[in-house]
Amino acid sequence: MSSASRQAPVIIITGTPGTGKSTHAQLLADESPIPLKNINVGEWVKERGLYEEYDQEWQSYTVDEDRVCLFVIAATPVPTPTRQLLDELEPIVADGGVILDWHTCEAFPERWADLVVVLRCDHSKLWERLEKRGYPLKKIQENNEAEIMQVVLEEARSSYPAEIVVELSSEGMEDLEANIARIVEWIKIWQKQHSGET
Ligand SMILES: Nc1ncnc2c1ncn2[C@@H]1O[C@H](COP(=O)(O)OP(=O)(O)O)[C@@H](O)[C@H]1O
Secondary structure, X not given: OOHHHOOOOXXXXXXXXXXXXXXXXXXXXXXXXXXXXXXXXXXXXXXOOOOOEEEOOOOEEEEOOEEOOOOOOOOOOOOOOOHHHHHHHHHHHHOOOEEEEOOOOOOOOHHHOOEEEEEEOOHHHHHHHHHHOOOOHHHHHHHHHHHHOOHXXXXXXXXXXXXXXXXXEOOOHHHHHHHHXXXXXXXXXXXXXXXXXX
């Protein structure tokens, strides 16, 4: 499957937890000129039982033996979803018209993505958001460090061609609106470029 054979694009929205992925994905699904199926991959993992266990200390689901929760510590295994997760997503992604919302993106095959949006947020704002969410202190600290170290951005840059990876600030409502407007414009251009292709 390549982007040229798809009727609609596949957009990955990624970023450290709390940067605004779900908020962006929902608004984009509402405002996109092409219908987009919004898949929250973390919820998908939970609903379908594709995790091995729930880690009480981290309040995170683990997939295979790796944690779904984002870690900055180099010694920690890179999050890897099960083969089953990728197999289930593959036919959905093949049709295009999908938003994949997850805090990691490197597991997804390069050919899946037409656009990879990496959301960024100032660490003090992120801290407040994660605190409001009731995350344990350790998890807030780890995610905060990951944001400062731009772990997700580096992961996206090393997994996908530079021209499809876009870093966007998600600190306020004006960012949200501007980001969605920008992605909608990108979809319109994608649509024009792919019109007439089968
Ligand atoms: N650009 C933004 N401006 C203001 N608040 C935001 C923005 N993006 C997200 N938020 C808020 O931050 C919190 C986390 O957003 P969410 O979309 O759930 O993040 P994620 O899916 O990345 O974990 C929510 O309360 C949301 O309303």
